[in-house]
Amino acid sequence: MEVFRTAESMRNWSRAQRAAGKRIGFVPTMGALHEGHLSLMRVAVQDNEVAVASIFVNPTQFAPHEDFDAYPRQFERDAAMCEAAGIVAIYAPMASGMYPENFSTYVLVEKVSEGLCGGSRPHFFRGVATVVTKLFNAVTPDRAYFGQKDAQQCAVITRMARDLDMGVEIVEMPIVREPDGLAMSSRNAYLSEEERVRALCISRALFAAQARMEAGERDAACVKAEVLQAMDEVTVDYVELVDADTMRSVETIEKPVLLAVAAVSGGTRLIDNIKYTPSESLVRVER
Ligand code: PAF
Secondary structure, rough: EEOOOHHHHHHHHHHHHHHOOOOEEEEEEOOOOOHHHHHHHHHHHHHHHEEEEOOOOOHHHHOOOOOOOOOOOHHHHHHHHHHHHHOEEEEOOOHHHHHOOOOOOOOOOOOOOOOHHHOOOHHHHHHHHHHHHHHHHOOOEEEEEEEEHHHHHHHHHHHHHHHHOOOOOEEEOOOEOOOOOOOOOOHHHHOOOHHHHHHHHHHHHHHHHHHHOOOOOEHHHHHHHHHHHOOOOEEEEEEEEOOOOOOOEEEOOOEEEEEEEEEEOOOOEEEEEEEEEOOHHHHHHHO
């Protein structure tokens, strides 16, 4: 497995792969890898001739008061996990190379980045869209893989890739959960045993809401109120039911929706979500 530290060396490698007729699958990460990342890597390896991962803790998606300095950095461990998953090249740029002095160009994806996490973390999606653009420019992938855990991030990147003709297919993969339901996240490492147990009310609330919608509930306010009530062991940031494509709030569940939540357990901010598509038969009965 090769490790590239500059955009130029990464791009040269990618160019050679493409010249040899190989398609490139790409999994962008900030390291601190877990089973969720590995699930993306396995599919990238399976569906493309070569698969690349990036490891870069991106400063522009953290606000000054957030956990940029504390974010776990464990390159050797992460690199070994990538290799075991079948990744053949890692792009691990240096911050000074990614953001040289006088860096002044950002990518802003309007509307779809505005609610949910964009409301609580206004700097976040500009940083994500900018760094993903830079990573795509270096790796030049055919396909890039992202987890549904960050569903709004997936929507933002999908929109960006389409709007800017990036020629990269964005593949969204399902959330990977711990056996007790907690969505896997690098930030779970911050949780004490007690905070982790309290955090379980998040996935419990989402699964209960899913059952309600499957049973025919179509009123978004009712679903949200129940989720809010069930998330009684954490500090809720938001509970939102939005159109899965536009990320705009809905009042009635009649198209594919995203039920997304953010909450704090101890000092750790966690996000989670489910997607739900109303079944034809239930919609017809309601009408
Ligand atoms: O999801 C992440 O880990 C990050 O937001 C990403 C896409 C690697 C950009 O820094």
